[in-house]
Amino acid sequence: MSKKKILSVKDLNLIHGKKPCGRCLELTGPEVESNICPVCGSIVACADISFDLNEGEILGIVGESGSGKSTIVQCLYFDVRPTGGEAYISCFEEGKVNIFSESSQKKRYMRSNLMGIVYQNPQRGLNFDFSCGGNIAEKLLMAGIYNIKKIRDRSTELLTKTEISTERIDDPPGNFSGGMQQRVQISKALANNPAILFLDEVTTGLDVSVQARVLDLIRQLQRQLGISMIIVSHDLRVIRLLAHRTIVMKNGRIVEMGLTDQILEDPQHKYSQLLVNSML
Amino acid sequence: MNDMNDVLKRKNRKYNFGFIDENSKREIRRKILKAVAIPGYQVPFGSRELPIARGWGTGGLQITLSLIGPDDILKVIDQGCDFSVNAVNLKRFIQKTTGVEITEDTLKATIIQTRHRIPEEKMGENQILVFQVPYPEVLRTVEPSEAVTREMHAEMNYSKLWVYLYEEIVKWGEITIGARYPVKVNGRYIMDPSPIPRWDVPKLHMAETLYLFGAGREKRIYAIPPYTRVEPLEFDDFKFNVESFDGKACSLCGSTDTFLDEIFNSETGQKTYICSDTSYCSKVSARKKVSHE
Numbered sequence: 195m196s197k198k199k200i201l202s203v204k205d206l207n208l209i210h211g212k213k214p215c216g217r218c219l220e221l222t223g224p225e226v227e228s229n230i231c232p233v234c235g236s237i238v239a240c241a242d243i244s245f246d247l248n249e250g251e252i253l254g255i256v257g258e259s260g261s262g263k264s265t266i267v268q269c270l271y272f273d274v275r276p277t278g279g280e281a282y283i284s285c286f287e288e289g290k291v292n293i294f295s296e297s298s299q300k301k302r303y304m305r306s307n308l309m310g311i312v313y314q315n316p317q318r319g320l321n322f323d324f325s326c327g328g329n330i331a332e333k334l335l336m337a338g339i340y341n342i343k344k345i346r347d348r349s350t351e352l353l354t355k356t357e358i359s360t361e362r363i364d365d366p367p368g369n370f371s372g373g374m375q376q377r378v379q380i381s382k383a384l385a386n387n388p389a390i391l392f393l394d395e396v397t398t399g400l401d402v403s404v405q406a407r408v409l410d411l412i413r414q415l416q417r418q419l420g421i422s423m424i425i426v427s428h429d430l431r432v433i434r435l436l437a438h439r440t441i442v443m444k445n446g447r448i449v450e451m452g453l454t455d456q457i458l459e460d461p462q463h464k465y466s467q468l469l470v471n472s473m474l
Numbered sequence: 475m476n477d478m479n480d481v482l483k484r485k486n487r488k489y490n491f492g493f494i495d496e497n498s499k500r501e502i503r504r505k506i507l508k509a510v511a512i513p514g515y516q517v518p519f520g521s522r523e524l525p526i527a528r529g530w531g532t533g534g535l536q537i538t539l540s541l542i543g544p545d546d547i548l549k550v551i552d553q554g555c556d557f558s559v560n561a562v563n564l565k566r567f568i569q570k571t572t573g574v575e576i577t578e579d580t581l582k583a584t585i586i587q588t589r590h591r592i593p594e595e596k597m598g599e600n601q602i603l604v605f606q607v608p609y610p611e612v613l614r615t616v617e618p619s620e621a622v623t624r625e626m627h628a629e630m631n632y633s634k635l636w637v638y639l640y641e642e643i644v645k646w647g648e649i650t651i652g653a654r655y656p657v658k659v660n661g662r663y664i665m666d667p668s669p670i671p672r673w674d675v676p677k678l679h680m681a682e683t684l685y686l687f688g689a690g691r692e693k694r695i696y697a698i699p700p701y702t703r704v705e706p707l708e709f710d711d712f713k714f715n716v717e718s719f720d721g722k723a724c725s726l727c728g729s730t731d732t733f734l735d736e737i738f739n740s741e742t743g744q745k746t747y748i749c750s751d752t753s754y755c756s757k758v759s760a761r762k763k764v765s766h767e
Contacts, residue, residue, distance in 0.1 A: 299629050306633075321637075327644065328637045335636040341710040342643055364644055 198249045199284060200422045201270075201390055206243040206279030208265055211236025214277075224444040224465060229262070239265040240446045243279065247390070250420040254437025254454060256430060256469065262446040263426045267392045269294075270424075271311050272301045283308060285389050306336035310383030314395035316375035319382065320367045326353070326378050327363040333385040352381035356411060373404035380411065384419075391423045397432055409435055430473045434458055442466045492539040493571040498522055502540040502695070506686060509697035514659030515627075516610050521693040531564055531589060532690030534606035538568060538587045541602065547575045549583035554591040554733070554750035561589070578753040590653065592674040594732050594754040597683040599700060605668040607689040610696065612656045612666040632664050636707070643712055655714070658705045659698060667704075673716045673733040678704040724749045727758035 209218055215234035222229045222238045229238045240262035247253050255263045269276040280292040286304055293304060310333075313319040320329050330349040339345060350360045356377040367375050376396060383391055393412065397405040413436060416423060425436055433440055433454060440457050442450040442465065450463040461467045490496065498520070505519040524532050542548065548568060552561035556578045564587060569576055577583050580593040587604040597603060613623040616634040626632065635656060642649045649655075653669035657678060667678060668687055678685065678698055685698040698704060706714040723730045725737075725746045732754065734747040749755035 298625075302629050302631060321634075324637055325641060325644065328641050331640045332633050332637045335640070336631075336633040340636070340708075342640065342712050345640065 199246045199289075200249045201247040201284070202282045202289070203246070203266075203270070204244050204280045206266065206269060206281065207241040207277050208239040208262075208269060208274065209236050209241075209277045210239055222445065223447050224449050227445060229260070229446040238446045240269075240443075242447060245441060245448070245451060247422050247424060249284075249422055250416075251439065252416060252423045252425060252437045254433035254440040255424065255426045255443060256428065256433050256440060257443030258428060258469075261443040263428075263443055264394050265446075267311070267394050267424060267426055270390075271309060271392055272305060283389070302336075306333060307386055308389045309392065310386070310388035310390075311392040312376070312379045312383050312394065312396050314398050316367065316372070316379050319379040320375065322366060322368045324366070325364045326358070326367050326370070329367065329378060330382050330385050333382050337386050348385065349381070352384055353378075355384075355415070356381045357407070371404075373400050373408060376400065376408055377411065380408075380415075384415065384421075387419070387421075389422065391421050393423060393425045395427055396425075397427070397429070412436060430458070430469060442469065489571050491544070491572055492542055492568075493524070494522055494536065494539050499540040502536055505695045506537065506540070506697065509686070509695050510684070510699050512663075513699055513702050514663030514665040514696060516694040516696045518693055519695050521690045524690075526563070526567065528691040529608065531560060531587070531606040533688030533692075533695070534587045534589070534604045534690075535564055535568070535688070536690060537604045537686050537688040537695065538585055539571075541604075542568070542572055542574060542585060544572065544574065546584045547577050547582055549577050549580065549586045549753075550588075551586065551591060551593070551751075551753075552589045554593075554735075555752045557752065579757075580751075580753060590669045590671075591733070591750060592670055592677045594749070594751040595757075597681070599682045602684045602686060605670075605685065605687045607666070607668040607687045607694070608691070609654070610666055610687065610689040610692050610694040612654075612664050627663060630662070635664065639707060639709070643709070649712075649714075656707050658707060660702050660704075664707070665696060665698075671717060671733060672706075672714070675704075675706050675714070676716065680704075719747070722747050724755060724758075727755045727762065729755070729758055 211234060213234060214236045215231060217233055218231040218236050218238055219241050221231050221233060243266055255266060257263050268274045270281060276294055281294060282289045283293055285308060286293060327349045330352060331345045334345050334348060349363060353360050353363060358374060358377055367378050397408055400408065409432065427433055437454045440454045441448050442457065442463065444465045450457060450466045457466060458470055461470045502519055505517045509517045522536060524535060526532055550561045550565040552558040555561065565576055580595040585602050585604065589606045611623055613626055613635055616638050617623050639649055653671055654666055655672050655675050656664050657667050657675060659665045667675060680701055682700055684700055687696045708714040719734050722734055724732060724734060726748050729749055732749045732751060735750045737746045737748060
């Protein structure tokens, strides 16, 4: 596997609060087991987040609820604005420009051309007023493809890939089961061959057999297309199945980062040990 | 200003020339200038109270009243017709408060206020066409929130509108929008051209005339300056087309190259067609009569 960096994140942090006191970062974290600042009450959603994502790699982020896993992905997909920090994407301005400092037009360009996201809740990733084909078309239209035939062909191709009957291309996603909606979301996210794909708790809430199919699909797509992915999950089994490297988070901080096998076999941090030991 | 005062004195009016006070007119003119400077962009303005209810052409009316001078010649049309209720009311009101000359001749008018049509005769550089607009926001069909649509315009994020058109084609095999067909102005803003039929949309492109759009209820002014690119939204493999009147002709003047209204006779069950632009129709009829004689 090539070691070329595709995404590089430096000191990303997000603090929720009207007036952070300035000491929020030192007074919170896994040492004090809290991400609420005792002085000003601000919530440190994530802080001191630095990591690299290599080309074709799957990076897992694991941690308990509220540990800031999803916050990282939401910041990178520009759903929320981080308080501080930098991120660079190698295929945007040759990786020399901090993507957070860009204009909203440029951010939109990155979202529609370089990134894809699959949310835990399909309501968030899909527009239920549009048909399933329309949802995929939206992503293609965003990237400036104004050709009905090309759009139809690409949608059909993606639906076939994600094992959805192409006869249902014009059905609204509201008529689909949860697992199918998730696969439509994946189709939409893949529409423009994104350089980076974010998967935020994609299998949570699906029954085990459907979970297996979705995970299988992700693994297959990764192998075929070589997309770099960040997978957020609280489920270590998902991480074990997919991720090459893993980040363990607690109270908004990274407590451990390393090869997935290594973290599962020989966890260093107290919390990682707890996490591995409590795996069913 | 002196001219205006003379007119006022001569006619001994109780209102300011053009009903609206001069400061308000100036505000509206400033907003028009901004609209002309940013083609297709909706400029908010303080829509004034008028003795006509909002929704009855007050946006267009305020533009007309702010621009009109004593030497202007005015024409008002409603769906192409000079004599329908809305047109007659507006015309009377403007004449009563300004004393300007009124005409039905498209080529003679300096300002034409219109509801839902562009005249058939080609207008020139020295004329202004003022549209009455019910719904200025082209994105309203796909997005209910004003805050969001403004952001979408700012970011040129028009994908939702495109998906709407895509779904139309997938569902019906064609784009079913009859009037208010969305257009892209000067390669930047997507704009609602007011409920003109598709027939009139090509006339917006590279026109010699200044087009001004006023929405009184929604408090927006926008514009297409002369010689501006105006392109209807279309797909590479699904082109925009205008209404077809193949094999049909106006039953009054015989024109085959105009936008036709269908007239249904409920007694005989017969369908006939007449020009929607009535003044053009009578012009052609008169010309034919002369040549016959």
